[in-house]
Amino acid sequence: MLITFEGLKGCKKEVYMNELADMLRRSRFPEVYCTKEPGFPDSPISRLMSHLINNEPSTMPVEKLFLLLADRAAHYEKFVGPIINRKRETAFSGGYVPPSTPGIVLSDRGPDSLIAYQGFGYQIAPIELLMAMNSLALRNTPIHLTFIIDIPEYESDPHGDQEFLKRVRQGYKHIAQMSPGRVFVVDGTMSVEKNKEFIWRTVAPALGINAQ
Amino acid sequence: MLITFEGLKGCKKEVYMNELADMLRRSRFPEVYCTKEPGFPDSPISRLMSHLINNEPSTMPVEKLFLLLADRAAHYEKFVGPIINRKRETAFSGGYVPPSTPGIVLSDRGPDSLIAYQGFGYQIAPIELLMAMNSLALRNTPIHLTFIIDIPEYESDPHGDQEFLKRVRQGYKHIAQMSPGRVFVVDGTMSVEKNKEFIWRTVAPALGINAQ
Numbered sequence: 001m002l003i004t005f006e007g008l009k010g011c012k013k014e015v016y017m018n019e020l021a022d023m024l025r026r027s028r029f030p031e032v033y034c035t036k037e038p039g040f041p042d043s044p045i046s047r048l049m050s051h052l053i054n055n056e057p058s059t060m061p062v063e064k065l066f067l068l069l070a071d072r073a074a075h076y077e078k079f080v081g082p083i084i085n086r087k088r089e090t091a092f093s094g095g096y097v098p099p100s101t102p103g104i105v106l107s108d109r110g111p112d113s114l115i116a117y118q119g120f121g122y123q124i125a126p127i128e129l130l131m132a133m134n135s136l137a138l139r140n141t142p143i144h145l146t147f148i149i150d151i152p153e154y155e156s157d158p159h160g161d162q163e164f165l166k167r168v169r170q171g172y173k174h175i176a177q178m179s180p181g182r183v184f185v186v187d188g189t190m191s192v193e194k195n196k197e198f199i200w201r202t203v204a205p206a207l208g209i210n211a212q
Numbered sequence: 213m214l215i216t217f218e219g220l221k222g223c224k225k226e227v228y229m230n231e232l233a234d235m236l237r238r239s240r241f242p243e244v245y246c247t248k249e250p251g252f253p254d255s256p257i258s259r260l261m262s263h264l265i266n267n268e269p270s271t272m273p274v275e276k277l278f279l280l281l282a283d284r285a286a287h288y289e290k291f292v293g294p295i296i297n298r299k300r301e302t303a304f305s306g307g308y309v310p311p312s313t314p315g316i317v318l319s320d321r322g323p324d325s326l327i328a329y330q331g332f333g334y335q336i337a338p339i340e341l342l343m344a345m346n347s348l349a350l351r352n353t354p355i356h357l358t359f360i361i362d363i364p365e366y367e368s369d370p371h372g373d374q375e376f377l378k379r380v381r382q383g384y385k386h387i388a389q390m391s392p393g394r395v396f397v398v399d400g401t402m403s404v405e406k407n408k409e410f411i412w413r414t415v416a417p418a419l420g421i422n423a424q
Contacts, residue, residue: 006317025329059286060285060286060289060290062285062289062348062351063282063285063286063289064282064351065282065348066278066279066281066285066345066349067278067279067282069278069281070275070276070277070279070282072271072274073272073274073275073277073278074271077272077275078272079276124348125348129341129344129348132341132344133278133341133345136274136277136337136341137274137278137337139274197359203332
């Protein structure tokens with residue numbers, strides 16, 4: 001199972017991701033992996049690309065778009081795909097685990113970031129083209145659930161380009177409307193405790209866990 | 213003006229490119245730049261990417277596809293575009309040059325390689341999607357002329373996958389059929405001397421030169 005967390009910078013998506021990982025591990029799902037895009041863990045190419053993306057001022061928007069997609073293709077091919085598609089071979093020492101449970105991957109950002117930022121925010125390519133490129137990078141890897149942590153633009157970055165942030169936020173809302181079964185919008189202005197509970201009550205049934 | 217040279221490995225496209233560059237320079241076009249894809253000259257990012265593309269065995273086809281496009285976007289944004297779009301500001305010391313002549317770029321491979329290799333050869337994405345991605349990478353940079361040096365598969369690589377090479381070759385022929393005004397197929401089994409002459413007689417009129 002693959003779950004992605006999306007939203008504007010400062011929306012605390014990595015907090016919610018790590019909280020969910022802890023709750024899953026406590027519920028006898030030991031094989032929970034947290035990752036992020038761009039730049040997934042332990043890949044020299046991706047580290048390098050992440051460095052270029054973040055630190056090379058001459059990297060142009062379209063070049064960056066393709067670098068992000070190359071990074072995504074590597075992430076899904078080499079890291080996410082093998083974990084969520086594999087069959088469990090070894091017994092888990094901490095208790096009973098069904099023998100064919102694949103791992104669970106939680107990702108801080110995923111393909112929806114490309115739609116929201118490069119599509120709606122920077123407007124450097126048509127949404128349909130960006131979606132086709134994302135599909136190519138993912139190679140049929142299904143995303144089961146996505147949580148968009150929605151916060152107001154000024155809370156994300158009071159000194160940033162508010163119009164740009166507004167477009168990205170609208171992009172995320174558009175994505176949620178397009179994929180109601182997969183994408184859930186979380187009100188980031190509410191308490192972390194309340195939102196944690198909402199996320200847990202959405203994820204648990206999908207894994208056959210009683211959410212209480 | 214931008215002119216690309218395409219074809220299977222071993223078709224001598226770089227020979228024809230360099231011969232044309234010499235002829236152009238002798239015809240009072242001093243600002244002729246030869247370049248290539250992937251990995252255009254003097255860009256640290258591109259050198260790095262070219263290294264990854266050529267030497268990293270774990271680089272997957274889709275990841276490589278996006279790296280090639282990132283490299284192409286950088287090439288056109290930072291190198292090809294500025295040369296072919298600029299206006300000439302300084303006088304050429306060797307003779308009269310019209311004051312607004314932009315530079316001429318000759319490239320060993322270009323966007324058509326993606327269609328022929330990734331599209332027809334490796335078949336990793338639909339041709340229409342690859343064409344849309346190429347357009348995005350080129351950002352409206354026009355390619356004026358393309359010469360495909362056509363050689364038989366076994367001449368390119370007698371020990372390689374002949375079916376793959378056949379598909380690439382067919383891809384090039386498809387491209388030529390789609391763009392008859394831009395793309396010219398050169399019979400690579402004929403003498404270099406004859407083909408040089410054909411290329412010159414095609415290029416010269418487009419530059420207002422009497423090809424004799």
